[in-house]
Amino acid sequence: MSRSAVKTFLIIMAIVIFSSVSWAGEGSLNGSNPTVIEKKGLSRQADYVVVHGEKLKQNLSREIAKFSLFAHIDGKFQPIPFQVDEINPDGEWVLTQVPPEAKKSVKPEQDNDNGRLDDNDEMAFMARDAGDRVSFNGLPAGVEAVDEITLRDPADNGRAWVYLLSFRENPPLSNKDYVEYRPDKNQVAAKGYVLGFDPKMSIAPSLVSLQGSPNLIDRMKIRLSTKIMGIPFGFDEGNMVSKLSLYKDGPIRVIRRTRSAIKFIGVFRTPSAAVENIYYDNTMLIPIRVGIPISLKSFSSVISYIRVRGTADLHNTHGWKLKVDTDPRWMSLDGKMDEVEKSIQGEGSTWFLASGPEGAFMIRMIMNRNPDGSFQKSPIKTRLYYVDDDTAPDPPESVPGQSPQVGWWMDGLPDLDKGTLYFFAIMYLIDDYSDGAEKNYLKILDQPIQVTVN
Ligand SMILES: [Ca+2]
Ligand SMILES: [Ca+2]
Ligand SMILES: [Ca+2]
Ligand SMILES: [Ca+2]
Numbered sequence: 228m229s230r231s232a233v234k235t236f237l238i239i240m241a242i243v244i245f246s247s248v249s250w251a252g253e254g255s256l257n258g259s260n261p262t263v264i265e266k267k268g269l270s271r272q273a274d275y276v277v278v279h280g281e282k283l284k285q286n287l288s289r290e291i292a293k294f295s296l297f298a299h300i301d302g303k304f305q306p307i308p309f310q311v312d313e314i315n316p317d318g319e320w321v322l323t324q325v326p327p328e329a330k331k332s333v334k335p336e337q338d339n340d341n342g343r344l345d346d347n348d349e350m351a352f353m354a355r356d357a358g359d360r361v362s363f364n365g366l367p368a369g370v371e372a373v374d375e376i377t378l379r380d381p382a383d384n385g386r387a388w389v390y391l392l393s394f395r396e397n398p399p400l401s402n403k404d405y406v407e408y409r410p411d412k413n414q415v416a417a418k419g420y421v422l423g424f425d426p427k428m429s430i431a432p433s434l435v436s437l438q439g440s441p442n443l444i445d446r447m448k449i450r451l452s453t454k455i456m457g458i459p460f461g462f463d464e465g466n467m468v469s470k471l472s473l474y475k476d477g478p479i480r481v482i483r484r485t486r487s488a489i490k491f492i493g494v495f496r497t498p499s500a501a502v503e504n505i506y507y508d509n510t511m512l513i514p515i516r517v518g519i520p521i522s523l524k525s526f527s528s529v530i531s532y533i534r535v536r537g538t539a540d541l542h543n544t545h546g547w548k549l550k551v552d553t554d555p556r557w558m559s560l561d562g563k564m565d566e567v568e569k570s571i572q573g574e575g576s577t578w579f580l581a582s583g584p585e586g587a588f589m590i591r592m593i594m595n596r597n598p599d600g601s602f603q604k605s606p607i608k609t610r611l612y613y614v615d616d617d618t619a620p621d622p623p624e625s626v627p628g629q630s631p632q633v634g635w636w637m638d639g640l641p642d643l644d645k646g647t648l649y650f651f652a653i654m655y656l657i658d659d660y661s662d663g664a665e666k667n668y669l670k671i672l673d674q675p676i677q678v679t680v681n
Contacts, residue, residue, distance in 0.1 A: 260304060261299065261304050261361035261362060261363045261364075261367070262361060262362050262364075263299060263359045263360070263361055264359075264360050264361060264362050265359060265360040265386070265388075266359050266360075267300075267357065267358050267359050267360075267386070267387040267388070268384075268385040268386050268387065269354065269357060269378055269379075269380055269385040269386055269387035269676075270380070270383070270385050271354045271355070271378075271380055271385075271667070271670070271676060272354070272355045272667065273354075273509060273655075273667045273668050273670075273671060274353070274354040274355075274670070274671050274675075274676050275351060275352070275353055275354070275479065275480070275507045275510065275671075276351065276352055276353070276354050276357075276378060276676055276678060277349050277350070277351050278349070278350045278351075278376060278678055278680065279346065279347065279348070279349060279350075280344045280345050280346050280347060280348040280349070280350070281346040281347070282374075282678070282679075282680040283344060283350065283374045283376075283391055283680055284374065284680070285372040285373055285374045285391075285393075286344055286372050286374050286391050286393050287344055287345070287346075288340075288343050288344065288345070289343060289344055289371070289372060289393045290342060290343055290393075291311045291313070291342050291343065291344055291348075292342060292398075293393055293394045293395070293396065293398050294309075294311060294344075294350075294391060294392065294393055294394075294398060295309075295391075295392050295394060295398035295399055295400055296308075296309035296350070296352055296389055296390070296391055296392075297389065297390045297391075297392055298356055298357050298358035298359075298387075298388065298389045298390070299358040299359040299360075299361045299388070300356070300358035300359070304361060305401075306398075306399050306400050306401040307352060307356040307357075307389065307401050307403075308352065308353070308356065308401045308403045308404065308405060308478040308479055309350060309351065309352040309389075309391075309401075309478070309479060310350070310351055310352075310477030310478055310479045310480065311344065311348055311349070311350045311351075312348065312349045312351065312475060312477070312480075312482065313338040313342075313345075313348045314338070314347045314348055314349065315336070315338055315339060316339055316347075318347065319501075320475070320482055320484065320503055321336045321337060321338045321475075322335070322336050322472075322473035322474055322475045322482060322484055323335045323336060323337075323473075323475050324408075324410075324473065324474050324475055324476060325473060326410045326471050326472075326473075326474060327410055327411070328426065328470075328471070329470075329471065329472055329473070332472075333472050333473055335473070336473065350391065351477075351479045351480055352389060352479055353405070353479065353507075353508075354378055354387070354676055356389070357378050357387035357388055357389045358387060358388060358389070359387075359388065360375075360377075360386075360388045361388070361390070367392075369394050369395050369396070370392050370393065370394055370395075371393045371394065371395055372392070372393040373390055373391070373392055373393075374390070374391040374680050374681075375388060375390055375680065375681055376388065376389045376390065376391060376678060376679075376680050377678070377679045377680070377681070378676050378677070378678060379676065379677040379678075379679070380674075380676060380677075381674050381675075381676075381677055382670065382674050401478070403478060404478040405417060405418070405478055405479060405507070405508035406476075406478075406479070406480060406481050406506055406507060406508045407476060407481070408474055408476040408481045408483065408506075410474075413425075413426060413429070413471070414434070415481050415483070415506045415511075417506075417507075417508035417509070417656075418508060418658070419437060419438055419508070419509065419586060419656055419657075419658035420435070420436065420437050420438070420586075420656040420658075421434065421435075421436045422434060422435055422436075422506070422511065423436075423442075424471070426470065426471070427468065427469075427470070428464065428467065428468075428469055429469050429470050429471045429483075429485045430467070430469040430485045430487050430502060430504070430513075431446075431447035431464075431513075432444060432447065432511075433446060433447075435588070437583075437585045437586035437587075437588065437656060437658065438585045438586050438658055439585065440543070440583070440584075440585035440586070441543040442542075442543060443541055443542070443543055443544060443581075443588075444539060444540070444541055444542070445540040445541065445542050445624055445625050445626040445630075446464065446540055446624060446625055447464065447537075447538070447539055447540070448463065448464055448536070448537070448538045448539075448540055448621070448624070448632070448634070449462075449463065449464045449467075449535070449536075449537050450462070450463050450464075450534075450535070450536050450538075451463070451533070451534065451535045452532075452533075452534045453530065453531075453532060453533040453534070454530070454531035454532055455526075455529055455530055455531075456529045457531070462489070463623060465623050466489050466490055466491065467487055467488070467489055467490075468487065468488050468489075468490055468496070469485045469486065469487035469488075469502075470485060470486055471483060471484070471485055472484045472485065472486050472501070479507065480505055480506060480507050481505070481506040482503050482504070482505050482506075483503065483504050483506070484501055484502070484503045485501070485502055485503075485504070486499040486500070486501050486502075487499060487500055487502060488500070502514075502515060509655060509656050509657065509658075510653065510654070510655055510656070510671075511653070511654040511656070512651065512652075512653050513651065513652040513653070514598060514649065514650075514651050515649070515650050515651070515652070516598075516647060516648075516649055517647070517648045517649075517650075518647055519643050519644065519645055519646055519647070519648055520645065521645055522643070522644050522645045523640065523641050523642070523643045523644075524641070524642055524643070524644065526641075527641055530641055532641075533640040533641055534636070535636070535637045535640060536612050536634060536635065536636045536637065537592070537634050537635060537637065537652070538612055538632050538633060538634025538635070539590060539632070539633055539634055540621065540624055540626075540629060540630075540632040541560075541581070541630060541631055541632065541633070542626045542628070542630045543630075544560045544581065544583060544630065544631070545560060545561055545562060545630075546560070546561075546583060546584065547560040547581055547582060547583035547584075548560060548581070548582055548583075549579060549580065549581045549582075549631065549633065550579065550580055551571065551573060551576050551578065551579045551580075551611055551613075552576055552577055552578050552579075553571075553572050553573055553574060553575060553576045553611065554571045554572045554573070556571065558571065558613070558615065558631075560581070560615055560630070560631055561615070562615060562616065562617030562618075562628070562630050563615065563616065563617075564614070564615055564616055568613065568615055571611070571613060573610055573611020573612075573613060574610055574611075575608065575609065575610070576609060576610065576611040576635065577591060577592050577593065577594075577609055577635075578590065578591040578592070578665075578669075579611075579613075579633050580665050581633075582660050586656070586657060586658045586659075586660060587657040587660035587664075588654060588655060588656050588657060589654070589655040589657065589665055589668055590633075590634075590652065590653070590654050590655075591651075591652075591653040591654075591655070591669075591672075592609055592634075592635055592650070592651070592652055592653075593650060593651040593653065593672070594607045594608075594609060594637075594650050596649065596651065596672075597649055598649055600672070600675065603648075603649060605639075605648060605650075606639040606640075606642035606643060607637050607638065607639045607640065607643070607648075607650075608637075608638045608639050609635040609636065609637060609638075610635060610636040610638055611633075611634075611635060611636075612632070612633065612634050612635055612636055613631060613632070613633050614629040614631055614632050614633075615629065615630065615631035616628065616629050616630075616631075617629075617630050653672075655668040
């Protein structure tokens, strides 16, 4: 064989070998295995991580369907669960799945770039899946682009890495799926929890079950009472109508959009507003954006008061204990108010945690942040509402009594200016709670993992 024939033969052999490699299932990367240059030092377990497209320079404008996220864990460079969620040019989620009950009214959405990664799209994964830092000797076979993503814990400088790879075709994917939406049952489910929704009040869960526990929630309540020009006026969650419109169910998170309106005495209703709830395998996020059309301050002379509380009315929690951020003492949930419970300090409270035999959950209310985490000036201050009394009804409700009912009063509403107000209700579902572990969940927002890409 001539030298060029040998060369042609080798090239053909190489093509045959490489094209016969199967990428199915939990494949590993073909060709050169990257070398570990720094071991993982990040200890954060509870955090999810979101990276905006604009940071992922090497993968920007490429087809999302050809991405895979890799990490070097257990001695192997391998795919880990991730998802890319597109956001349209107006800043709204692009939701691609239609629940059966909405088939007639809504259609799956698309971004304006045919499924490519752009600046405002989001890539999400769990921090616990990150691994060692590696170096490549040239790009691995079949890979067209790599973004190295570094995670850093600002508390102890621990670091870990993941790699977003763009493949020419057939990206090898992890088959792990941490959270699912069950459209037939109106439920979101993960390893440690099931959250269920009433089709008529789809914005807040009416079923919370931790690791097989009975339903812990009677209902989520919003109660408002006010007096305007001497006329008393009230509102509760029963005045809200909300229904599921579209959703997206990926391996890392479920995004559910509900459309809600407020109806008054059946006579008129407000225009419907969309809210997206986001569910990870240990977190439910409800970001709310409220447009304040007029300065309430300028009406101070005609508004006598505005009282608003948002609460979780629980049940099936006898034997559980509960604590809040503003007082170190545990309260015992037994359907009766004792001396500790009567003297609890709740001024300025922003979270509570309930712990029982099946697990724990924590609800956190954030009034002073913009969606990007930056500080938002708001006159609204939260104050604990807490009643543990099986014999004290608080209608309307499905299970009479407050067993317990816990949440917050929102003070300062009459001082609201015209503008947009953001607030966030967050629920952490903790399946391995031990005393003090809430600090790992508080860090998610208070000391967020820093993300850099190169
Ligand atoms: Ca986009
Ligand atoms: Ca896009
Ligand atoms: Ca009690
Ligand atoms: Ca109740």
